Amino acid sequence: MTTLVKPRTLFIGLSLLCVLAIWLSLALGPVSLPLMDTLRAALRLMGVPIETQGLEQAELILGQIRLPRTLLGLAVGGVLALSGVAMQGLFRNPLADPGLVGVSSGAALGAAIAIVGGSFFGGLPDAFGPYLLSLCAFLGGLGVTALVYRLGRRNGQTNVATMLLAGIALTALASSAVGLFTYLADDATLRTLTFWNLGSLNGASYSRLWPLLLVSAGVALWLPRRAKALNALLLGESEASHLGIDVEGLKRELVFCTALGVGAAVAAAGMIGFVGLVVPHLVRLLAGPDHRVLLPASVLAGASLLLFADLVARLALAPAELPIGIVTAFIGAPFFLYLLLRGRA
Amino acid sequence: MRLSASAIALVVGLLVNAGAQASELPQRWVSAGGALSEWVTALGGESKLVGVDTTSQHPESLKALPSIGYQRQLSAEGILSLSPQILVGTEEMGPPPVLAQIRNAGVKVELFSAEPDLPVLQGNLQHLGKLLGSEAKAAELFSDYQQQLDQQKNWVTKAQSAQKAPGVLLLLGHAGGKPLIAGKDTAADWMLQQAGGHNLATHKGYKPFSVESLAGLNPEVLVFADRALTGDAARAALFKENPILASTPAAKNGRVYELDPTLLVGGLGPRLPQSLVKLSAGFYPSQAKTAP
Numbered sequence A: 001m002t003t004l005v006k007p008r009t010l011f012i013g014l015s016l017l018c019v020l021a022i023w024l025s026l027a028l029g030p031v032s033l034p035l036m037d038t039l040r041a042a043l044r045l046m047g048v049p050i051e052t053q054g055l056e057q058a059e060l061i062l063g064q065i066r067l068p069r070t071l072l073g074l075a076v077g078g079v080l081a082l083s084g085v086a087m088q089g090l091f092r093n094p095l096a097d098p099g100l101v102g103v104s105s106g107a108a109l110g111a112a113i114a115i116v117g118g119s120f121f122g123g124l125p126d127a128f129g130p131y132l133l134s135l136c137a138f139l140g141g142l143g144v145t146a147l148v149y150r151l152g153r154r155n156g157q158t159n160v161a162t163m164l165l166a167g168i169a170l171t172a173l174a175s176s177a178v179g180l181f182t183y184l185a186d187d188a189t190l191r192t193l194t195f196w197n198l199g200s201l202n203g204a205s206y207s208r209l210w211p212l213l214l215v216s217a218g219v220a221l222w223l224p225r226r227a228k229a230l231n232a233l234l235l236g237e238s239e240a241s242h243l244g245i246d247v248e249g250l251k252r253e254l255v256f257c258t259a260l261g262v263g264a265a266v267a268a269a270g271m272i273g274f275v276g277l278v279v280p281h282l283v284r285l286l287a288g289p290d291h292r293v294l295l296p297a298s299v300l301a302g303a304s305l306l307l308f309a310d311l312v313a314r315l316a317l318a319p320a321e322l323p324i325g326i327v328t329a330f331i332g333a334p335f336f337l338y339l340l341l342r343g344r345a
Numbered sequence B: 001m002r003l004s005a006s007a008i009a010l011v012v013g014l015l016v017n018a019g020a021q022a023s024e025l026p027q028r029w030v031s032a033g034g035a036l037s038e039w040v041t042a043l044g045g046e047s048k049l050v051g052v053d054t055t056s057q058h059p060e061s062l063k064a065l066p067s068i069g070y071q072r073q074l075s076a077e078g079i080l081s082l083s084p085q086i087l088v089g090t091e092e093m094g095p096p097p098v099l100a101q102i103r104n105a106g107v108k109v110e111l112f113s114a115e116p117d118l119p120v121l122q123g124n125l126q127h128l129g130k131l132l133g134s135e136a137k138a139a140e141l142f143s144d145y146q147q148q149l150d151q152q153k154n155w156v157t158k159a160q161s162a163q164k165a166p167g168v169l170l171l172l173g174h175a176g177g178k179p180l181i182a183g184k185d186t187a188a189d190w191m192l193q194q195a196g197g198h199n200l201a202t203h204k205g206y207k208p209f210s211v212e213s214l215a216g217l218n219p220e221v222l223v224f225a226d227r228a229l230t231g232d233a234a235r236a237a238l239f240k241e242n243p244i245l246a247s248t249p250a251a252k253n254g255r256v257y258e259l260d261p262t263l264l265v266g267g268l269g270p271r272l273p274q275s276l277v278k279l280s281a282g283f284y285p286s287q288a289k290t291a292p
Helices: A007-027 A035-045 A056-090 A103-116 A129-151 A160-184 A187-198 A206-233 A237-242 A247-269 A275-287 A291-315 A324-344 B002-017 B020-024 B034-042 B060-064 B076-080 B096-104 B118-132 B135-162 B187-194 B211-216 B231-241 B243-247 B272-283 B285-290
Strands: B029-032 B049-052 B086-090 B108-112 B167-174 B177-182 B206-208 B221-226 B256-258
Touching (some): A007 A035, A007 A056, A007 A275, A007 A291, A056 A206, A056 A275, A056 A291, A056 B096, A103 A129, A103 A160, A103 A187, A103 A247, A129 A160, A129 A247, A187 A324, A206 A237, A206 A247, A206 A291, A237 A247, A275 A291, A275 A324, A291 A324, B029 B034, B034 B049, B034 B086, B076 B096, B086 B118, B096 B108, B118 B135, B135 B187, B135 B272, B135 B285, B167 B187, B167 B231, B177 B231, B187 B272, B211 B243, B231 B243, B256 B272, B272 B285
Parallel strands (some): B029 B049, B086 B108, B167 B221
Antiparallel strands (some): B167 B177, B177 B206
């Protein structure tokens, strides 16, 4: 595969794109703020002492609504794209996405349990109640992935093909359980469940943000250290182990990072499809399959893509809002078809 | 700079002159909840509405207002962009973090219960009346409402002495396809009861039925609420998609009635008594001439 862009150019371009996305995400919204107000409020948020005369609204909207939302978008987009790279590397298949190891369906199951069974847990203390959904989604994702990983192991070896099939089976199982909860749900909880499955960055708040930021920063710092090992894995498992790579350890790390990252992202923002699948493709198309470039570039590209998608989500129908999953799938699916058709030609 | 200072002074002056009463009451309203928006309108507050949610479909004129989306999936910034002073909605309104953000921005957020229950409605109307500065009108509307429902109840009791309560099924569907059957603990069930019908469905909530078991219940009356179509088109679609319904006693005797599905969400609305009258006239055709 020939690369279209040199890595350096790619990084500069993606960084600029990401900065642009961050700025637009802070500056644009249904409430139109004068550019100067946005700038001054942004400076104040960074701790620069500026007089606050007439800035209250801008500061509130920027600090309490747009900034947490932007950070959420950055973390979710980055970590989803990164997990996509990890999964495509692990399965050595460009069609792999984080859902394959069951993390998405597990999280959906956790969410369904929390939403539909929420009244059952009614006795929980108030401080805990709002986090029930996130916690259940996170644990559901982690649990199902752990199970898929266990099923793929035999005699101390992880068989990727078995893991893939176990992932498909458990996804089907989890989906049917979600279906059962859907059937049991009343009208109102059904709508909540539907919207959760479409994802949203709406209502981001700092208290929900910190766990995700920590996890995604950890994953984003850790995975690029395995770039060389992932490159070796592209040649095949035995080839990689002949090159001195601890293949079993690598598989474990990749699955663990994906479960952790995607679990946290889904817990914070609901299901957001296509980022994990399409972004690594896009970057590979531009810069080739070298994971040393692919991993960090995917973080930047995923974060930017999600912020742009969120801009569409919040502006297209303002003052109402589109679930972001609709936007990413709307962009992602045609792009994916394009890739398929291009490959055939 | 001096211009803006004098502009502020002017605005402040105008506000102070507008009088204490008016400036205390919220003037820019956003309503999330079909029945609530109808009540706000009935209380003369339509001109104060600056945005409504997707369930606010009545009166027709509300559709021209900016839509804030579905009541459970509100957007904080979207609502703030309408610069409202108050947001009213049922307890279904959310998500909670968004409501918190809206509150933090200094907008009053008032929650109302959507339970189909007269005392609840009375409390809601009193509260709305206070917020709109039309308490007398609210009291009047409620006593009318109560009277209508009382009349309805008396009429049903009388009708039932002459005719057994008919077995009814309420089908909630979309262009006729795969209707959900209204069971216990639903607004639909409450309405059927008030209209004097006997709901044959015994499950809780709205559930899909197999058409076979549907026909097996032998409903004497079918009530359909279609979200996509109205009138004869909805009726035709229902029988086209579920041909077995034609074998029910209800269909054979032509006792298939329509109900506006918007009546089933968001609690008791002002259009409810009228629809009850229509429904009960269908349930007790021999008594229909003396319908309340």
